[in-house]
Amino acid sequence: MNDPVLVINCGSSSIKYALVPATADQPRLTGLVERLGSGDALLKGVDSHGDAFTIGLGDVGHVQALRAILERLEGRRPGAVGHRIVHGGERFTRATLIDDDVVAAIEQTSALAPLHNPANLQGIAATRSLFPALPQVAVFDTAFHQSLPPRAYRYALPESLYRDHGIRRYGFHGTSHAFVSARADALSGLSGGWLTAHLGNGCSTAAVWEGKSLDTSMGLTPLEGLVMGTRSGDVDPGLHAHLARQLGWSLERIDEVLNRESGLLGLSGLTNDMRELEAAADRENAGAMLAIEVFCYRIAKSLAALSCALPRLDGIVFTGGIGENSPRVREQVIALLPHFGLDLEPEANLATVRGREARIDVQTPNRPVLWVIPTDEEGRIADETRQLLGETPR
Ligand code: ADP
Numbered sequence: 001m002n003d004p005v006l007v008i009n010c011g012s013s014s015i016k017y018a019l020v021p022a023t024a025d026q027p028r029l030t031g032l033v034e035r036l037g038s039g040d041a042l043l044k045g046v047d048s049h050g051d052a053f054t055i056g057l058g059d060v061g062h063v064q065a066l067r068a069i070l071e072r073l074e075g076r077r078p079g080a081v082g083h084r085i086v087h088g089g090e091r092f093t094r095a096t097l098i099d100d101d102v103v104a105a106i107e108q109t110s111a112l113a114p115l116h117n118p119a120n121l122q123g124i125a126a127t128r129s130l131f132p133a134l135p136q137v138a139v140f141d142t143a144f145h146q147s148l149p150p151r152a153y154r155y156a157l158p159e160s161l162y163r164d165h166g167i168r169r170y171g172f173h174g175t176s177h178a179f180v181s182a183r184a185d186a187l188s189g190l191s192g193g194w195l196t197a198h199l200g201n202g203c204s205t206a207a208v209w210e211g212k213s214l215d216t217s218m219g220l221t222p223l224e225g226l227v228m229g230t231r232s233g234d235v236d237p238g239l240h241a242h243l244a245r246q247l248g249w250s251l252e253r254i255d256e257v258l259n260r261e262s263g264l265l266g267l268s269g270l271t272n273d274m275r276e277l278e279a280a281a282d283r284e285n286a287g288a289m290l291a292i293e294v295f296c297y298r299i300a301k302s303l304a305a306l307s308c309a310l311p312r313l314d315g316i317v318f319t320g321g322i323g324e325n326s327p328r329v330r331e332q333v334i335a336l337l338p339h340f341g342l343d344l345e346p347e348a349n350l351a352t353v354r355g356r357e358a359r360i361d362v363q364t365p366n367r368p369v370l371w372v373i374p375t376d377e378e379g380r381i382a383d384e385t386r387q388l389l390g391e392t393p394r
Contacts, residue, residue, distance in 0.1 A: 001022070001079045001080065001386055001389055001390065002022045002079070002268050003022070003077065003078060003080070004019045004020055004021045004022065004026075004077075004079065004081050004382075005019075005020050005078060005079065005381075005382035005385045005386060006019050006020075006073075006078035006080070006081045006082070006127075007019075007081075007082045007084070007124075007160070007378045007381045007382055007385075008066075008081060008082070008083050008084070008123050008127060009084040010037050010083070010084075010119055010120055010122060010123025010124075010126075010347065011037075011060065011119045011359050012037075012118070012122075013035060013036045013037055013038070013120040014032055014033060014034045014036060014359070015032060015033045015036065015062065015065055015069070015123060016030075016032040017030065017031060017032065017033075017045075017069050018030045018382075019073050020229050020378055020381075020382035021075060021076075022073040022381060022386070024274045027050075027057075028378075029045065029046070029047065029048060029072070029073060029074065029076070029198065030045060030046055030378070031043060031045020031046060031069070031072065031278055031353070032044055032045070033055070033057065033065040033068065033069065036060065036061070036062065036065055036090070037061070039058070039059040040056070040058065040059075041056075041057040041058065041059070041060050041065060042054055042055070042056060042267065043055040043057055043065070043068050043069065043072065043171050045069075045072055047074065048074055049202070053072075055068070055072075057376070061126075062123060062126040063121050063126045063129060063130065065126075066123075066126050066127060066130055067130065067352060070130070070366070071109050071205035076117060078134065079129075079134070079135075080134055080135045080136070080137060080385050080386070080389055081127050081131065081134055081136045081137070081385075081394075082095075082134075082136075082137045082139055082357075082381040082382055082384065082385035083120060083123055083124055083127070083137065083139065083381075084120070084134065084139055084141065084175070084377070084381055085106060085120045085126075085139065085141065086113045086116035086117060086120060086137045086138030086140075086141045086142070086172065086222075087106075087109045087110075087112050087116065087140070087141070087142055087170065088106070088141075088142045088143050089105075089108075089109040089112060089166060089170070089181075090146070090166065090279065091105055091109075092105070092138070092140045092142070092143050092146075093143055093146040093147075094143050094382060095137050095138065095139045095140075095143070095381075095384040095385060095386075095388045096137065096138050096140075096388070097135060097136070097137055097251065097388060097389075098124060098128075098136040098138050101161070102138060103121065103124060103125075106120070106121055106124075106138065107121060110238065112166060112170070112220070112221075113221070124136065124138070124365070125339050126214060130194075135389055136301075137385040137388055137389070139175060139380075139381045139384050139385065140174065141172045141173060141174050141235050142171060142172060142174055143174055143324045144146035144171075144174030144175065144177055144178040144213050145170060145171030145172075145174050145177075145206070145213045145216050147212040147213050147214065147232025148169065148213060148214060148215060148216070149214065150308060151329065152169065152214060152215040152216075153168045153169040153170070153171075154168055154169070155167065155168065155169065155219075155220075158378075164308075165277045166293065167220060168220065169216075169218075169220060169224070170216050170218075170219065170220060171203060171204070171206070171213065171216035171217075171219070172202070172216075172218045172222045172275055173202065173204045173216075173218070173250040174213065175205075175377045175380045175381060175384075176319060176320070176375040176377050176380075177196045177197045177198060177204075177213060178207060178208075178213075178380060179376055179377065179379070179380040180192045180196050180198075180209035180317045180319045180371075180373040181196050181206070181211070181317065182211065183317075183357065183371075183373045184196075184314075184315060184317050184371050185211065186191075187357065187359075187371065187373075188315070188369060189254055190286070190314065191208075191210045191211060192210075192312075192314035193208070193209045193210075193310040193311060193312045193313050193314045194207075194208045194209075194310075194314060194315055194316070194317055195207055195208075195303045195306055195307060195310070195313065195315075195316045195317070196208060196316075196319065197299055197303065197316065197317065197318050197319070197320075197323055197333070198320045198323065198375065199226075199277075199299070199318065199319070199320040199323035199329065200229075200320035200321045200322060200323075200380055201228065201229040201230075201272065202222055202228050202229070202231070202302065202324075203217075203226040203227070203229075203233075203299070203320070203323070204216060204217045204218045204222075204225055204226060205217045205225070205226065205302045205303055205306055206306070207306040207307065207309035207310050208331055209309070209310055209311060209343045212323070213295075213307050214309040214310065215308075215309035216306075217233075217302045217306070223258060223259060225302060226295075226298050226299055226302055227263050227264065227267070227291075227295045227298045228263045229263070229264055229265065229272035229273070229293055230259065230260045230261065230262060230263045230264070230265045230266070230272045231258065231259055231260075231262060231263045231322060232258045232259075232262035232266070233263070233298060234262060234298075235258070238318035240254055250333065257328040262294060264267065264277060264291045264292075267287065267291035267294055267295075268285075268287040268288050268290070269287045270288055270291075271285055274292075274321070274322045274326055274329070277291055277292055278292070279326060284334075292329070292332070293326070293332070295329070296329055296332035296333045296336065297336060299329075299333045300336035300337050301336075302333075303333070303337065304337060304340075305315065307340070312315070312369055313368050314362075314369065314387075315368045315369035315370060316334075316342070316368065316369075316370055316371070317342075317371045317372075317373050318330050318370075318371070318372050318373070319372070319373050319374065319375040320375060323372070324355075324372055324373075324374050324375075325351070325352075326353065326356060327349045327350045327352065330344075330349055330360070330370075330372070331344060331349055336369065340368060340369060341367050341368060342361065342363055342367070342368055343361050343362035343367055344360060344361060344362070344370060345360055345361055345362045345363075348360040350394040352372050354374075355373070355374050356372070356374070357371065357372065357373050357374065358372045359371055359372075359374055364386055382384070
């Protein structure tokens with residue numbers, strides 16, 4: 001299929017989109033509608049000349065917002081739509097053509113992702129009503145991690161909680177871990193063992209061996225694992241009961257604090273934005289310095305733990321807004337892993353350029369390599385959509 005793929009990432013109050021052409025010589029159109037449902041929605045994007053625009057949409061819902069997006073596609077018609085879907089449960093192990101049965105299955109998985117899957121489904125409903133004839137494909141954040149073995153995905157809980165309620169580790173950011181580990185394979189000319197660190201507002205690590213995810217830091221929900229912008233990551237599982245009993249907090253309050261008031265924001269008391277934290281740490285702000293230290297230590301600890309999943313470690317890949325752009329975080333993480341035999345090349349680490357792949361180790365033979373690889377979740381969703389449609393007789 002040579003037509004572009006329209007990639008949609010639909011949240012409850014936002015729709016991110018990208019029109020991804022079949023070949024790299026054509027520009028990609030990207031943007032988002034934000035503040036949906038507030039009465040004052042905004043469409044922000046970048047056109048094919050690279051110029052940014054912002055348009056007030058007023059009081060619109062998902063369907064009207066998608067119509068407005070279509071009008072900004074400069075007359076280019078998508079040949080398919082690829083949807084980013086957060087949770088595919090155990091049923092979806094790869095990209096899947098959307099039909100009524102698939103919609104029902106995503107609905108059934110909504111209990112596992114109550115904030116995300118219903119919003120993703122709104123996006124599917126809106127695009128299906130607008131483009132009834134176009135093939136629509138669901139690409140799941142969890143699918144890449146369906147290759148985890150039971151020892152990695154099972155919690156040590158009564159078996160019935162797994163069997164009857166699907167309580168297990170699923171992992172997220174699969175599209176990103178899949179993309180950067182495949183790039184690391186291609187760049188290194190091997191089908192290797194990689195530890196990948198996706199560090200954005202949400203953060204997770206994964207252990208990938210010969211193209212398959214063997215373990216990852218996120219679990220049943222995207223709250224497990226690393227310290228994130230506003231999410232706590234791992235805490236003592238006894239914390240919830242303690243907060244409820246000792247402070248009288250409701251479940252909703254606990255959920256809110258762990259998801260929205262913790263992480264870098266909670267630790268620093270300042271911000272969840274790594275750029276601002278680094279600037280504050282340069283001014284010796286104690287909260288900012290502590291937040292960065294805990295953040296890096298927990299990444300290193302997670303990478304060390306996940307290395308147990310790999311038969312051989314060929315290298316570490318950093319990606320996401322922080323992983324791609326913060327030499328300080330990369331350096332602090334690597335300094336905490338002296339037993340891995342990593343050799344960071346400090347100048348290469350400092351000289352990385354936004355949006356470009358870079359190797360940042362000294363390049364000693366037979367040592368694990370260090371890559372900075374910009375993630376491209378939209379490109380990967382478009383590729384998986386194309387690949388599936390190429391295989392599907394229609
Ligand atoms: P999301 O997970 O929402 O897609 P991103 O991957 O864009 O988010 O990551 C956002 C994070 O990246 C923020 O904490 C931001 O401060 C951080 N970031 C972006 N650029 C830089 C930079 N130059 N230095 C340090 N951190 C950066």
